[in-house]
Amino acid sequence: MSTTNMASTASDAQPPTTPPPTQPLHALPQPFTTSNLEVLTQGAEALVYKTTFLTPSTPCVLKYRPPKLYRHPILDKRLTKARLLAEARVLVKCRREGLSVPAVLGGDWESGWLVLEWIGGRTVRAVLDEWVHKFGLRARDGKTSEEEVKRELDEGLMEVVAEEKESQEAREGLMRLMQMVGRAVGKLHEIGVCHGDLTTSNLMLRTPERKEVVGRGPPRMTVSAQREAAMSGQDPPEVIPVQQEETKETNSLEGDVVMIDFGLATQTIHEEDRAVDLYVLERAFTATHPAAEHLFQEVLRCYGESFKGAKTVLKRLADVRLRGRKRTMIG
Amino acid sequence: MATVRTITLPHYPSYPIHICMFRDVTNAAFLRSQLLEANPDFDYAFLDPSMILSPSHLLGGTFLALHASLLSRAKTRTPHSELVFRLHPNNNIGEAYRKFGISDSSTAIIAVKLGLGPEVTNERVSQHLGEHVQGESVNVGEEAERVGDWCDVGKVRKVYKLENPKKKGGKKGAQINGVGKEVDERREMESVILGMITLKGS
Numbered sequence: 001m002s003t004t005n006m007a008s009t010a011s012d013a014q015p016p017t018t019p020p021p022t023q024p025l026h027a028l029p030q031p032f033t034t035s036n037l038e039v040l041t042q043g044a045e046a047l048v049y050k051t052t053f054l055t056p057s058t059p060c061v062l063k064y065r066p067p068k069l070y071r072h073p074i075l076d077k078r079l080t081k082a083r084l085l086a087e088a089r090v091l092v093k094c095r096r097e098g099l100s101v102p103a104v105l106g107g108d109w110e111s112g113w114l115v116l117e118w119i120g121g122r123t124v125r126a127v128l129d130e131w132v133h134k135f136g137l138r139a140r141d142g143k144t145s146e147e148e149v150k151r152e153l154d155e156g157l158m159e160v161v162a163e164e165k166e167s168q169e170a171r172e173g174l175m176r177l178m179q180m181v182g183r184a185v186g187k188l189h190e191i192g193v194c195h196g197d198l199t200t201s202n203l204m205l206r207t208p209e210r211k212e213v214v215g216r217g218p219p220r221m222t223v224s225a226q227r228e229a230a231m232s233g234q235d236p237p238e239v240i241p242v243q244q245e246e247t248k249e250t251n252s253l254e255g256d257v258v259m260i261d262f263g264l265a266t267q268t269i270h271e272e273d274r275a276v277d278l279y280v281l282e283r284a285f286t287a288t289h290p291a292a293e294h295l296f297q298e299v300l301r302c303y304g305e306s307f308k309g310a311k312t313v314l315k316r317l318a319d320v321r322l323r324g325r326k327r328t329m330i331g
Numbered sequence: 332m333a334t335v336r337t338i339t340l341p342h343y344p345s346y347p348i349h350i351c352m353f354r355d356v357t358n359a360a361f362l363r364s365q366l367l368e369a370n371p372d373f374d375y376a377f378l379d380p381s382m383i384l385s386p387s388h389l390l391g392g393t394f395l396a397l398h399a400s401l402l403s404r405a406k407t408r409t410p411h412s413e414l415v416f417r418l419h420p421n422n423n424i425g426e427a428y429r430k431f432g433i434s435d436s437s438t439a440i441i442a443v444k445l446g447l448g449p450e451v452t453n454e455r456v457s458q459h460l461g462e463h464v465q466g467e468s469v470n471v472g473e474e475a476e477r478v479g480d481w482c483d484v485g486k487v488r489k490v491y492k493l494e495n496p497k498k499k500g501g502k503k504g505a506q507i508n509g510v511g512k513e514v515d516e517r518r519e520m521e522s523v524i525l526g527m528i529t530l531k532g533s
Contacts, residue, residue, distance in 0.1 A: 030398075030401070030402065031342040031343050031398065031401075032342055033342070036341060036342070051341070051342075052341040053341060053342075053394075054340065054341070054386075054387050054390040054391060054394060055341070055386070055387075055390070055474060056341055058387075085530070085533055088526065088529065088530055089530060091526065092523065092526035092527060092530055095519075095522055095523050095526060096493070096494075096523050098519075103522030103523070103525060103526055104525065104526035104529050104530070105387075105391065105525050105526075105529070106391060106394055106395060106525070106529050107529045107530075108398065108402075109533055110402075110404070111402075117522065
């Protein structure tokens with residue numbers, strides 16, 4: 001990665017957002033219509049909307065896999081159905097085991113849609129980006145190599161940490177976040193599921209709900225945190241964008257980690273797949289946030305302690321690092 | 332006249348759902364016989380309130396039943412039987428009626444009527460149910476939030492084969508008071524159950 005890239009990464013606090021299309025690109029499946037629907041994002045396979053389900057005050061995510069016209073209709077139907085079902089089954093399985101993943105609220109395999117629980121909060125990527133932006137500013141100019149930039153970022157961080165007393169809290173919060181990520185991934189692997197696309201963008205830091213904030217009751221709750229908590233309790237669909245901004249302001253690291261996007265998840269207990277999951281996550285950390293690389297060590301540490309067999313996965317991870325995630329290059 | 336709550340599901344605004352709850356019902360056997368005779372006047376989904384965990388549980392099943400009926404993908408003969416069938420995790424209609432439907436000895440009943448045509452209105456449902464159900468009508472609340480009041484959580488857990496959350500620890504062990512814990516437990520169950528009834532039969 002070049003210096004300019006680094007600079008741009010550091011200066012953009014948020015990942016670039018897709019401009020909202022004025023009209024849907026595909027016909028929507030019954031019963032959904034453009035009213036009460038808001039495009040969130042579009043992937044290679046699915047369109048993701050925000051809407052409401054069951055009650056007008058329950059926000060949810062609608063994941064729709066539109067038919068691919070270049071495929072034979074029968075094959076297309078089968079693939080769509082198989083993939084949606086696989087995703088829903090994995091999510092329900094995780095939920096049964098008590099893992100924080102979005103709940104499946106409804107779906108129709110023949111028409112290709114799935115309704116998932118809304119997770120309010122930010123992606124871990126956004127959290128890390130913001131962190132890099134906040135503490136990595138002074139290291140941006142005049143650096144030639146990635147290594148240097150990285151070292152400078154780390155040192156810069158240390159200085160800033162020494163200067164600001166609040167950043168010590170931020171640092172602890174980040175460490176706590178990393179531990180939660182490690183444990184969440186560990187639990188996922190323990191129950192025999194591999195995510196398949198584990199990146200920082202597919203990990204969410206869910207903003208705690210009001211009652212949880214009150215329940216955990218940090219005595220030093222700030223006014224803005226109280227306001228944010230009060231707001232999240234009222235009317236979710238209206239509040240969520242506001243809420244996100246609020247969290248950014250307060251740099252809140254409260255909440256729990258929720259894994260999202262199980263579109264590529266598989267039910268497997270192979271070390272190889274688990275190691276590849278970790279490898280992909282590691283790449284996501286290092287590629288977008290070189291300064292956050294040492295944070296990943298904390299993820300691995302917690303992962304290693306999370307279940308029996310995690311240590312062997314970590315050993316396998318060393319192999320995967322050497323060769324990349326594709327094991328078989330031939331045949 | 333019975334107190335009927337009419338709820339509109341998002342995305343199906345033209346098919347309102349009429350929900351009505353009774354207690355101290357004395358003629359459950361009669362209502363059940365009308366269902367067995369498939370009397371078109373008694374085209375309701377009569378449910379056992381002890382099996383309904385929450386409004387979302389009921390509405391989730393209703394949405395899927397309505398959706399399946401409208402796309403002619405229903406597995407049963409009427410949209411109302413489809414609702415009873417949808418709530419059960421297995422593909423057995425008789426079993427679904429035994430678990431979620433009413434029995435001759437039921438004293439509490441939730442009646443659901445899908446507004447599939449313009450002739451089904453709140454008033455008509457209210458009048459018809461008020462005439463034929465011998466029992467005390469109970470207000471289910473603005474958003475039908477009270478439909479889960481008479482739930483037997485243990486029974487529901489058994490039907491859906493959900494484990495008792497004995498080992499509650501880690502991140503989710505943060506609640507301090509018992510009330511919060513029970514609400515959380517129900518919510519957690521609801522999330523799993525909605526997933527299960529969605530996945531059912533596939």
